[in-house]
Amino acid sequence: MRTHFAEVLARESVCLAGVTDGAKLAGWRRRVVEELMTPRSPYALAMRLTGDVPDRADFLDRWRELIAETVDRLLRSGTTGDTHFSSGQSRRADVDAQKTAVLILAALHGGSTLSQISKDPWPLNAALDLALAPFAAAEGNCPIDNMNP
Amino acid sequence: MTTADSHNGRRLTARGAKTRARIVAAATDLMYIKGVGATTLDEVLAASGVSKSQLYHHFDGKDALVRAVIDHVGERVIEREREALGHVSTIRGLRRWRDALVQNNALRHGAYGCALGSLATEVSDHDALARQALSQLFTEWQGLLAGVLRRLQDSGALPPEASTDQLATGLMAALQGGYMLAQTARDVTPMATSIDMALAHIESLSER
Structure with missing residues (x-):
């Protein structure tokens, strides 16, 4: 189990460090969805609630930190779905990087569980659409922010 | 008899x-x-x-027993959720639903997670029947959440163009993922944060 954790963290630290705008965030998201939907990939295995609890807690803390750093970087650079907000500036100031990272990690976890039982990536994408709503360009199921096309 | x-x-x-x-x-x-x-x-x-x-x-054998457990837990959870969500038509009502789930989970420091979600993380791989039963149960649960969101739409609290099914699925994922994070952390805080963030997003849609 430890090796899956280490492998995911190694890949995530490289991939998330390269996320500097909405398009790159969308690329990260597509890759993670693909990994999570691949049975027995390191990502799918790392999401299971098996193995040593302290190891898993450490893994999740470190992944959440990597996501939070990325969210913070995107917020500082102004990468938000501003066009969909009536007041982009105040909206951006409202986004809390740490809490957004918790939601993104929960969406990856909960979304992949729902997707695995339905054998359909749609729930995972719906989860990420909601979690990544402050960065509307990274959407998957719908072009814009949970709205019907 | x-x-x-x-x-x-x-x-x-x-x-x-x-x-x-x-x-x-x-x-x-x-x-x-x-x-x-x-x-x-x-x-x-x-x-x-x-x-x-x-x-x-x-x-x-064990697979048959696991399926019976899924039916049993599913029935209990759906009954509880139908009672909790069946008549909710406001964001405030959704927050009360959230408070009850978080409060209940806090009693055990989040250690055991959602009864249905825990089954979903473990049995989805090797037993197609169990997986399908779980998938139907989650669809039913999400349907209850989508019903709340549709009532929010009817009252004008959510814009008509918002996709209630997609938001309900996103909210369910935030809840289930939150349970799993709390289970690992032995602390209910990440579960509360995750649902709060999802609900804040849903609420923000009405402000645009």
Whole structure:
């Protein structure tokens, strides 16, 4: 189990460090969805609630930190779905990087569980659409922010 | 008096139904606390106090027992959620639903997670029937959330173009993922944060 954790963290630290705008965030998201939907990939295995609890807690803390750093970087650079907000500036100031990272990690976890039982990536994408709503360009199921096309 | 055994179609006497219910109740508790994979049939026998022949009279093996546990837990969770969400039509009502789930989970420091979600993380791989049963249960639960969101739309609290099914699925994922993070952290805080963030997004849609 430890090796899956280490492998995911190694890949995530490289991939998330390269996320500097909405398009790159969308690329990260597509890759993670693909990994999570691949049975027995390191990502799918790392999401299971098996193995040593302290190891898993450490893994999740470190992944959440990597996501939070990325969210913070995107917020500082102004990468938000501003066009969909009536007041982009105040909206951006409202986004809390740490809490957004918790939601993104929960969406990856909960979304992949729902997707695995339905054998359909749609729930995972719906989860990420909601979690990544402050960065509307990274959407998957719908072009814009949970709205019907 | 007889009742039907949902899995093998056999008619059960009242005594048989009671034995079967005792086995399922013991298996449900063990699988919730230890996990499906770590629970053995010998432990279920010991905890329920039934004989091996009685257990095999009702269940072909562990997979059949796991499916009965899914039905049992699913029925309980859907009943609870129907009661909690069936008449909710405001964001405030959704927050009360959130408070009850977080509060209940906090009693155990988040250690065991969602009864249905825990089953979903463990059985989805090797048993297609169990997976489909879980998928239907989650669809039903999400349907209850989508119903709340549609009522929010009807009252104008959510814009008509918002996709209620997609938001309900996103909210369910935030809830389930939150349970899993809390389970690992042995602390309910990440679960509360995750649902709060999802609800804040839903609420923000009405402000645009």
